[in-house]
Amino acid sequence: MTATASVPTRGAATLPLLTQLVLAELRRMARNPMFAVGTLGFPVLWFALFALPHVHKTLDSGATVGQYLLVSFATYSLLSLAMFSFGAAVANERTGGWLRLLRASPLPAPLYLTAKLIAALLFSALSLTLLYAFAHFAGGVTFPAGQGLLIAGKLLVGMIPLIALGLCIGFLTNPASASVLANILSVIVSFGSGLFVPLDQLPKVVQDLAPFLPSYHLAQLGWNAVTGQGNNIIHWVWLAGYTLVCGSMAAWAYRRDEARRQ
Amino acid sequence: MQAGGMNAEAIELCGVSKQFGRVQALHDLNLSIRAGELTALLGPNGAGKTTAIELMLGLLQPTAGTVRVLDRKPQAARTQVGAMPQESESALPAALTVHEAVTLFAHMYPVPLTVKEALALADLLPLAGHRAGALSGGQARRLAFALAVVGNPAVLYLDEPTTGMDAGSRQAFWGAVERMKEDGKTILLTTHYLEEAERTADRVVVMNAGQILADGTPEQLRARVASARVRFTSDLTLTELQHLPGVEHAEVDAQGHAVLTTRTPEALVTALVQSGLPFSELEGTRASLEDAFLTLTANKPGVAA
Numbered sequence: 001m002t003a004t005a006s007v008p009t010r011g012a013a014t015l016p017l018l019t020q021l022v023l024a025e026l027r028r029m030a031r032n033p034m035f036a037v038g039t040l041g042f043p044v045l046w047f048a049l050f051a052l053p054h055v056h057k058t059l060d061s062g063a064t065v066g067q068y069l070l071v072s073f074a075t076y077s078l079l080s081l082a083m084f085s086f087g088a089a090v091a092n093e094r095t096g097g098w099l100r101l102l103r104a105s106p107l108p109a110p111l112y113l114t115a116k117l118i119a120a121l122l123f124s125a126l127s128l129t130l131l132y133a134f135a136h137f138a139g140g141v142t143f144p145a146g147q148g149l150l151i152a153g154k155l156l157v158g159m160i161p162l163i164a165l166g167l168c169i170g171f172l173t174n175p176a177s178a179s180v181l182a183n184i185l186s187v188i189v190s191f192g193s194g195l196f197v198p199l200d201q202l203p204k205v206v207q208d209l210a211p212f213l214p215s216y217h218l219a220q221l222g223w224n225a226v227t228g229q230g231n232n233i234i235h236w237v238w239l240a241g242y243t244l245v246c247g248s249m250a251a252w253a254y255r256r257d258e259a260r261r262q
Numbered sequence: 263m264q265a266g267g268m269n270a271e272a273i274e275l276c277g278v279s280k281q282f283g284r285v286q287a288l289h290d291l292n293l294s295i296r297a298g299e300l301t302a303l304l305g306p307n308g309a310g311k312t313t314a315i316e317l318m319l320g321l322l323q324p325t326a327g328t329v330r331v332l333d334r335k336p337q338a339a340r341t342q343v344g345a346m347p348q349e350s351e352s353a354l355p356a357a358l359t360v361h362e363a364v365t366l367f368a369h370m371y372p373v374p375l376t377v378k379e380a381l382a383l384a385d386l387l388p389l390a391g392h393r394a395g396a397l398s399g400g401q402a403r404r405l406a407f408a409l410a411v412v413g414n415p416a417v418l419y420l421d422e423p424t425t426g427m428d429a430g431s432r433q434a435f436w437g438a439v440e441r442m443k444e445d446g447k448t449i450l451l452t453t454h455y456l457e458e459a460e461r462t463a464d465r466v467v468v469m470n471a472g473q474i475l476a477d478g479t480p481e482q483l484r485a486r487v488a489s490a491r492v493r494f495t496s497d498l499t500l501t502e503l504q505h506l507p508g509v510e511h512a513e514v515d516a517q518g519h520a521v522l523t524t525r526t527p528e529a530l531v532t533a534l535v536q537s538g539l540p541f542s543e544l545e546g547t548r549a550s551l552e553d554a555f556l557t558l559t560a561n562k563p564g565v566a567a
Contacts, residue, residue: 011341011370011372012341012369012370012371012372012374013369016369017369017370020365020366020369021366023362024355024358024362024366027357027358027362028355028357028358031357032357096352096353097347097350097352097353098353098354098355100321100347100353101347101350101353101354101409103321104319104320104321104340104343104345104347105340105345105367105370105413106340106341106370106371106413107370258321259323
């Protein structure tokens with residue numbers, strides 16, 4: 001511990017505190033076996049079961065089905081991470097009293113959220129790396145380094161509205177319903193967005209509903225990067241809209257919580 | 263304003279009311295907590311103790327009145343404040359070790375204690391590597407205490423701190439509180455264990471139904487009741503006991519165990535001896551803070567809301 005007595009005026013140094021908070025989040029995620037298996041293991045498992053048999057087929061655009069499906073399951077992994085890390089976990093921290101303990105401490109609320117965001121993105125990057133490594137070594141799916149990083153970057157930035165949606169769930173529901181919602185949303189929404197089965201093989205009604213789902217737009221960004229086709233603007237606009245709506249709702253729910261007892 | 267100077271009031275509540283829906287939790291409360299003192303806030307459940315502390319922490323906003331901590335708004339004083347909330351086991355970060363949790367909190371404050379010092383204060387050094395989620399109830403309370411003190415705060419709130427601690431933990435805990443007091447910290451605590459308040463508090467504030475009933479040193483509060491208990495076993499009936507000199511209240515069971523309340527225990531015992539009646543198991547106790555507390559809160563059964 002540093003014994004240097006700084007001036008006891010404002011707050012503590014921000015960067016070491018942020019580092020500690022991110023570390024605490026990463027430890028929480030890594031030490032919860034259900035969470036680690038669910039967010040790191042399931043995407044790999046689903047990819048092995050559903051995608052591996054088809055990876056060598058080629059699409060009209062020249063991209064391989066393997067690349068396309070890798071993006072699908074990567075999107076699924078980000079969705080489920082956002083739902084569990086920000087939905088179920090925040091609901092637990094809120095009702096358990098951890099958030100209240102932090103609120104009485106000198107920790108500024110934005111720093112808490114920033115740390116959660118950074119930790120989630122780091123964990124997501126790990127999840128994407130694992131998935132890619134598996135697809136590469138087990139199925140021979142390959143991206144040129146630049147393209148791979150670009151897709152991963154787009155997916156991670158586009159994950160922010162999913163995180164906002166997770167926060168909404170975390171601040172609006174109790175822990176029991178939050179984990180049910182997290183499960184349902186990550187499976188049903190993934191299915192509805194065409195992540196498990198390509199949309200053109202799904203019923204018309206699902207195809208019509210898909211463009212209202214944030215993960216559909218996120219996957220579109222990735223698929224477009226694979227095929228080198230399509231217009232991304234509309235998808236970014238949808239994702240920004242989701243961020244705005246869910247972010248405002250989460251902020252409102254946070255303040256409502258603050259004003260309320262317990 | 264610098265803490266620890268001659269600034270006499272560390273915390274000031276002026277005309278504070280707090281309403282939750284139709285429930286009036288606090289009613290025009292005026293309370294000043296002097297710097298460097300250990301003040302015990304006593305009262306039955308629902309008296310408004312926790313609400314008062316939450317207002318001082320800035321977790322709640324008063325419906326009316328003002329709350330100042332170290333001459334600032336409560337939110338602005340947080341780097342100088344440590345808090346141990348009531349029954350906070352579920353609030354602790356279960357996945358972190360004791361050492362990691364205390365390290366995290368140390369980083370929130372500008373001039374913290376070392377993690378080791380905080381762990382030693384809370385008697386947690388042997389448990390430093392344990393996960394917070396695996397601690398027993400009493401150990402978890404000690405971790406909550408370590409999180410409250412690691413920031414080296416000028417003001418410390420302890421809400422029912424010893425609930426769930428065993429006798430050994432409790433003794434170590436009060437030793438640590440004593441050291442914080444010697445360090446010049448301002449400490450505000452609520453407790454159900456009145457003998458603890460009696461031993462450690464410089465000042466006792468008794469609350470009921472959101473108002474202050476009494477305020478003074480433990481001695482002053484006891485003096486307000488000014489009665490003693492005399493116990494013995496004899497063949498006297500309840501009526502005979504009630505006619506002994508100075509008896510204010512008498513109880514007796516089928517085996518003849520009598521408990522008498524009186525302001526003049528000496529006169530009572532003299533009369534008993536002089537009566538020549540056989541008695542045994544004589545025992546006398548002065549009024550405890552608990553007696554004072556029970557008398558105070560029983561006489562005023564709450565203000566009509």
